[in-house]
Amino acid sequence: MIVSVLDQTDLFGEAVSPAAAEASPRPAAAGMLALAADLHASGAGRICAELVQPARPARYAAFPPGLDARILAALAARGVARLYTHQREAMDHALAGRHVVVATPTASGKSLCYHLPVLAAALSQGRALYLFPTKALAQDQLAELLELNRAGGLGLRACTFDGDTPGDARRVVRSHGDVVISNPDMLHQGMLPHHPKWARLFENLRYVVIDELHVYRGVFGAHMANLLRRLARVCAFYGASPTFIFCSATIANPRELAERLLGAPVALVDASGAPQGEKTLMIWNPPIVNADLGLRASARSQSSHIARLAVQHGLKTLVFANSRLEVEVLTKYLKDRFDADPREAPRVAAYRGGYLPSERRDKEKKLRAGSLDCAVSTSALELGVDIGSLDVCVLNGYPGSIAATWQRLGRAGRRERAALGVLVATSAPLDQYVARHPEFLLGASPEHARIDPDQLLILMDHLRCAAFELPFRSGELFGGEELEPMLGYLEHQSVLHREGDTWHWIADSYPANAVSLRAVADGNFVVIDTTGGARNVIAEVDYSSAPLTLYEGAIYLVQASPWQVEKLDWSGRKAFVTKTRADYYTDAIDYTRLKILDDFERAQGPAGHSAHGEVHVVRRVAGYKKIRYYTHENIGYGPVNLPDHEMHTTALWWELDEAALCAAFASRQDALDGFLGAAHALHHVAALVSLSELRDIGRAVGDGAATWSAVVGPEGRGVLRGADGSELALRAERHFRPTLFLYDNYPGGIGLAAPLFDARRQIVTRAAEIVQHCGCTQGCPACVGPVLGVARGLTPKQSALAVLHLLALLP
Structure with missing residues (x-):
C-alpha cells in the first residue's frame, strides 16, 4: 500500500536555516534508490505500507521592524536573509510580551524563535534563562548563540550552568551572564534555593526559554510545573515578570501542556514555514516463521538487516531501539559486521543513557563530523541534539506513541535531503495493530501529554522547597490549591513557623536535596570495572x-x-x-503483586465487579535468563536476591466470581492462562485508548490481597508465586478469585486510572477484537503474549477470549 501524505505536513519536517539548506550537499541519491530497490526485493510480503510525504517549499517572512542592526548583521554573516513564517510569528508574540509555544517539526529552525528575542533583550540589559532537559542540548545551543555573538560582535555573555561548572566559573555566571543556559535540576537545587546570589539574573530576567516541552509529561512534568511556580515566586520577589517561550515536538496538546506547566495563557505557533525534502516511511512486518503459533522472525534481525543494507549503500543510518538491552544487542550484531577489524576506526556506535558524559560527548562529536556510519540509540537521540545529516532511520519496534514515532523518524533528512524511515514491527499487539492499520499513524491525533501538578506528594515536596526560598503569606496561591491546610500540616511537622499571616522555614534541612525531579527514588548506581585489579x-x-x-x-x-x-x-x-x-546476554525475570487498599468507584455485576482505587504495588526481580546471541536460545537461569520495589498508586481492576470461572473453564489452569492472556491484550489496548505510553501503565494478575501473583512460567503456562517468590500449587489455593489489574505506573498516580475505568468497556471490547481477529490459531505474541509449544486443554487464545467475554458482561 502506498499512501501520498498530502496534508500531513508536520509529520517528519526536517529543515534548517535557509542559508544552511541551500549550502548543504545533495544526498547520495543513487545509494537511496539502490537501498529502496534492495528493500523491495527482499521485503516482498513484508512491506505492508509505504507512506510518502512530498517535498515542501519554504514560506518566508521579513524581519520584525526595529530589530537591532547588529543582530541583522550577525544573521547576514551566517547567510540568513529572512525568516520562516513561524519564526516571525513566534518573534512577534515574544517581543510583545506574550507567552508562546512553538510546535513545529524537528530542525525547522525553532531555536531562532527564541534566540532573536533574547539577543534583542540582551542588547538592552535584559537577561534570559534557557532550560534544557539534557546537558547535550544545552551545549548545542550555547555553541549556536556564541556563533551569532561572534558573527555580529554583540558582546553577549552566554554561559552554561550545570553540575560540571566549576566554582569560580559559577561566580562569573551569576554576576555577568546575560544568558544562563541550564537544566531544571540545577534551577531546582542550585539556583532557586540560593536566589540572593542570583539577584542580578532574576531582577533583570526578560525571557525564560523551555525547549523540548514534550518531555515534561507524567511525573517529570508535574515536578516541572511546580518548579515554574517556584520560579514565578522568586521572579515576583525581584520585581520581574519574564515572558516564557516554549518549543515542542509534535504532540496533540502543546498549548494545553504549556499552559498547565505555566499556569497562564500561552499563544500557539504550529504552522511551519520551513522547507522539507521528500520523506518515505516503510512499515515492515517480519515474515511469519510458524503459522500455527503465529511466530514471526525477530524485529531485531530485520532491523539489523535493513541497517546493514543502508550502510553498505553509503547512507548514514540511525537505528532506534526501545530498551538499553536492545541497543547493545543490535550494536553487537552491526559491529560484528562492520567493526570486526580492530585496526580500523569504528563505524558503528551505541548511544544511550547510563554512559559516562565523556562517552556520550565523543559519540555526538563523531555523529556531527560524519565519522560514524551507523548509530544505535534509545530515545536519548529523539531530542534535538545536533547529530549532523542522516539519510535512513530504522525503528526497531513501535515506540509506543505516535509523537515519538515521528520524532524519531524526523531525525533523518535534514537540510531538505530526501530521507527514508523504516518502522519494523515486533510481535507486540500495538506493533501488529500499526502494521495492519498504517493509517493509524496518519489519521489518529498524536498523544496528549498529561501532567498533574497538584498530585499531593509532589506538591508537598515543592511547597517545602518554596517555603525555604521565600516565606508564604496568607492568601498566597501556589497553583490553584488552597495552601493553608498544607502549610498548617508543615507547621505541625515543625518545619514551618507561623508568625501572624506569614509562614517561615525553620528546619535545618535543605529540602531541595531530598527531591528528585526525574525519578521517585534517586541515587544512581556506578558500575566499576575491577578487571586486573x-x-x-x-x-x-x-x-x-x-x-x-x-x-x-x-x-x-x-x-x-x-x-x-x-x-x-x-x-x-x-x-x-x-x-x-x-557469548550470551542476560534478561531479568520479574513479577508484580498488588494489594487493594481502597475502592474509589465500583461497578458490581452478577459475575463479578470492576473498580478503580488505591493499591500497593510490590515488584520483585526473581531471577534471570541467559540468552545466546543470534540464535536467541535460552541456555540457563540464575537466581536474584534483591530488595523489593514498592509504591502506592491507583489502578483499574476486574475480579470474577469463582462460580463464573467454574462455569466457563474446566480447570483453574485454563482460567489462569486466560487471565494472563487477557491482561496482555488489555494492557496494550489501554495504552492505545488512553493515548499514553505502554510504560506508563503496568499490568498484573493476582488475588487482590498480595497473597499470590500470576506469572508466565518457562513452558508458557501460568504459575502462582507467593509473597516470598516461591511457586504455589494452583490446586492448593482455597479460594481462586484472580483479579486483573491495570495500574498507574507512578507513585501516587498521575491520573490514568480514573479515565481507564470510565473507558473499561471500550478497552475490553477492543482487546477481544484484537484477539479474535488475530491471524494465529492458538494465540501468539501479537494477541495474548507467550505461546505454548504443545497445546494442553484450551489454547491460550480460547482462554483469553473466554475471560474477555466474562469481563464484557460486567457493568
Whole structure:
C-alpha cells in the first residue's frame, strides 16, 4: 500500500536555516534508490505500507521592524536573509510580551524563535534563562548563540550552568551572564534555593526559554510545573515578570501542556514555514516463521538487516531501539559486521543513557563530523541534539506513541535531503495493530501529554522547597490549591513557623536535596570495572533500572562489550564488574503483586465487579535468563536476591466470581492462562485508548490481597508465586478469585486510572477484537503474549477470549 501524505505536513519536517539548506550537499541519491530497490526485493510480503510525504517549499517572512542592526548583521554573516513564517510569528508574540509555544517539526529552525528575542533583550540589559532537559542540548545551543555573538560582535555573555561548572566559573555566571543556559535540576537545587546570589539574573530576567516541552509529561512534568511556580515566586520577589517561550515536538496538546506547566495563557505557533525534502516511511512486518503459533522472525534481525543494507549503500543510518538491552544487542550484531577489524576506526556506535558524559560527548562529536556510519540509540537521540545529516532511520519496534514515532523518524533528512524511515514491527499487539492499520499513524491525533501538578506528594515536596526560598503569606496561591491546610500540616511537622499571616522555614534541612525531579527514588548506581585489579567507573545506572541490569551474574554491556557483574553493593550504590567473553546476554525475570487498599468507584455485576482505587504495588526481580546471541536460545537461569520495589498508586481492576470461572473453564489452569492472556491484550489496548505510553501503565494478575501473583512460567503456562517468590500449587489455593489489574505506573498516580475505568468497556471490547481477529490459531505474541509449544486443554487464545467475554458482561 502506498499512501501520498498530502496534508500531513508536520509529520517528519526536517529543515534548517535557509542559508544552511541551500549550502548543504545533495544526498547520495543513487545509494537511496539502490537501498529502496534492495528493500523491495527482499521485503516482498513484508512491506505492508509505504507512506510518502512530498517535498515542501519554504514560506518566508521579513524581519520584525526595529530589530537591532547588529543582530541583522550577525544573521547576514551566517547567510540568513529572512525568516520562516513561524519564526516571525513566534518573534512577534515574544517581543510583545506574550507567552508562546512553538510546535513545529524537528530542525525547522525553532531555536531562532527564541534566540532573536533574547539577543534583542540582551542588547538592552535584559537577561534570559534557557532550560534544557539534557546537558547535550544545552551545549548545542550555547555553541549556536556564541556563533551569532561572534558573527555580529554583540558582546553577549552566554554561559552554561550545570553540575560540571566549576566554582569560580559559577561566580562569573551569576554576576555577568546575560544568558544562563541550564537544566531544571540545577534551577531546582542550585539556583532557586540560593536566589540572593542570583539577584542580578532574576531582577533583570526578560525571557525564560523551555525547549523540548514534550518531555515534561507524567511525573517529570508535574515536578516541572511546580518548579515554574517556584520560579514565578522568586521572579515576583525581584520585581520581574519574564515572558516564557516554549518549543515542542509534535504532540496533540502543546498549548494545553504549556499552559498547565505555566499556569497562564500561552499563544500557539504550529504552522511551519520551513522547507522539507521528500520523506518515505516503510512499515515492515517480519515474515511469519510458524503459522500455527503465529511466530514471526525477530524485529531485531530485520532491523539489523535493513541497517546493514543502508550502510553498505553509503547512507548514514540511525537505528532506534526501545530498551538499553536492545541497543547493545543490535550494536553487537552491526559491529560484528562492520567493526570486526580492530585496526580500523569504528563505524558503528551505541548511544544511550547510563554512559559516562565523556562517552556520550565523543559519540555526538563523531555523529556531527560524519565519522560514524551507523548509530544505535534509545530515545536519548529523539531530542534535538545536533547529530549532523542522516539519510535512513530504522525503528526497531513501535515506540509506543505516535509523537515519538515521528520524532524519531524526523531525525533523518535534514537540510531538505530526501530521507527514508523504516518502522519494523515486533510481535507486540500495538506493533501488529500499526502494521495492519498504517493509517493509524496518519489519521489518529498524536498523544496528549498529561501532567498533574497538584498530585499531593509532589506538591508537598515543592511547597517545602518554596517555603525555604521565600516565606508564604496568607492568601498566597501556589497553583490553584488552597495552601493553608498544607502549610498548617508543615507547621505541625515543625518545619514551618507561623508568625501572624506569614509562614517561615525553620528546619535545618535543605529540602531541595531530598527531591528528585526525574525519578521517585534517586541515587544512581556506578558500575566499576575491577578487571586486573583496576577500579574504573565505566557507567552509571539509574535506581529504577539497577534491579533489572546489575544483579550478580548479569552481563552488563557498554558499546556491545560485555562485563559480568561480580558483586552488587545495594546500599553503597555500586556494581563491581569484570571483563568477560560471554557469548550470551542476560534478561531479568520479574513479577508484580498488588494489594487493594481502597475502592474509589465500583461497578458490581452478577459475575463479578470492576473498580478503580488505591493499591500497593510490590515488584520483585526473581531471577534471570541467559540468552545466546543470534540464535536467541535460552541456555540457563540464575537466581536474584534483591530488595523489593514498592509504591502506592491507583489502578483499574476486574475480579470474577469463582462460580463464573467454574462455569466457563474446566480447570483453574485454563482460567489462569486466560487471565494472563487477557491482561496482555488489555494492557496494550489501554495504552492505545488512553493515548499514553505502554510504560506508563503496568499490568498484573493476582488475588487482590498480595497473597499470590500470576506469572508466565518457562513452558508458557501460568504459575502462582507467593509473597516470598516461591511457586504455589494452583490446586492448593482455597479460594481462586484472580483479579486483573491495570495500574498507574507512578507513585501516587498521575491520573490514568480514573479515565481507564470510565473507558473499561471500550478497552475490553477492543482487546477481544484484537484477539479474535488475530491471524494465529492458538494465540501468539501479537494477541495474548507467550505461546505454548504443545497445546494442553484450551489454547491460550480460547482462554483469553473466554475471560474477555466474562469481563464484557460486567457493568
